[in-house]
């Protein structure tokens with residue numbers, strides 16, 4: 001097995017969201033080798049090949065990996081943290097085992113501009129996505145803190161072309 005374990009070093013309050021936590025952990029293996037493959041899989045990733053670091057978001061949890069150090073941010077308690085550690089360990093090992101099938105990506109994606117996103121949204125400000133307005137949704141999507149799927153209006157037939165353009169811009173699979 002490529003990654004045997006991830007050990008928690010300490011847990012702090014999250015600076016951005018004080019009702020949540022950030023964990024500083026250390027993996028049993030240096031993860032640089034697997035980063036280009038993770039970068040290829042996550043549209044939310046920010047990858048720096050020279051620094052040996054990658055950052056990505058999944059289900060509103062932020063993962064920052066530098067070599068064998070992993071920070072996990074915005075979880076609510078230790079039970080969730082242990083579930084996240086299991087998920088990450090499985091992800092790394094599954095990716096390592098499948099790496100011959102994945103095209104590695106060595107460059108960092110550029111952010112998609114907020115106005116580009118906003119212009120493709122329905123602009124109804126209906127708040128069904130949980131955000132105050134379409135502009136806030138666009139800003140959240142630019143920061144990769146929300147998924148395109150969170151806007152149900154984009155799934156309606158008249159927005160199919162807009163949704164495809166957004167998915168294309170973010171490299172989402174459809």
Ligand code: SF4
Nearest residue numbers: 126127129134137151
């Ligand atoms: S659900 Fe879609 S249309 Fe409604 S406010 Fe959110 S982004 Fe705008």
